[in-house]
Amino acid sequence: MALGFNEGAAGPRAVYDPGAVIDPAFVPPEVDFSRFAFAPVMHPTEPWEVFDFTRGYDPDRALSSAFGVGRYDEHRPTMYSAALFGGEARREVHMGIDLGAPVETPVYAFAAGEIVHQGYNPAPGDYGHVRVTAHALGPHTLYALWGHLSARSLGLHAVGARFEAGARLGTVGDRHENGGWNPHLHLQLSWVRPETHDLPGVVTLADRAAARRLFPDPRLVLGPLY
Secondary structure, eight states: OOTTEEOBTTBOOOTTOTTSEEOTTOOOOOOOGGGSOOOOSOOOSSOOEEOOOTTOOOTTOOOSOSOEEEOTTEEOTTTOOSGGGOSSSOOOEEOSEEEEOOTTOEEEOSSOEEEEEEEEEOSTTSOEEEEEEEEEETTEEEEEEEEEEOGGGGGSOOTTOEEOTTOEEEEBOOGGGTTSOSSEEEEEEESSOOSSSOOOSEEOSTTHHHHHHHSOOTHHHHOOOO
C-alpha cells in the first residue's frame, strides 16, 4: 500500500485508518523550511503557556494564560481514554501541536494553499469539525490538518478553494462541536495526502519514530513556540 502505510495482517486498510501500521521505510523529502516566510496561525493577546501532559491531563486545571501550547511528539499515557484511541496497542504519542485559545479565536493559513478536504468527525475525543489543506513548498506538497474548529468554520471556504497566506481558515470550536475537548486548534503536518478529513493525531509508541518522518514538527511553520 502506498502513501506511507502498510497493509495490515487482515488485508488492505484505508490510508488513515487509526489501526494502520505506519511504514517504517517512509523517507520524507528534504526541504529547507528557512527558505520560506510563514504567516502566523494565531494572534495571541497573552504569552503562550506551554503545557506538559506527560504526567496527566486535567481539563479543569488553573491556567496562567488564555493561550497555551500542547507539544509535538509528546507521550501522553493517561490522556486518551476514548474508544477510538484503543486497540491492540493504545495510541498515546501526540503528532501535532495544540494551540489552546478562547472559543471563536480566528485561525489563519501559514502559507498559500488549497482546501482538499473538510468535514465533521463526531466520535467522542475526535477532531469535531476539521479541514485539510495543501501547500506547495517548492517542488513538494505539504498537507496540514486543522482540527477542533467551530462548525461555522467550514462555511468559509469550499473544497477546492484556493487562499493566500494569512487567510482566515476558521475559528476555534467549543466543546460541544470539537470532540469534547477544551477549546484548542490541533495543527498537524503530513507529507502524505489524506484520503479524507482525518489523520492519526496520536500514534502508538511502536510507530513513533516512523510517524515523526511522516508527520513533521509543526514548529517548522509555526516558529519556536517552546
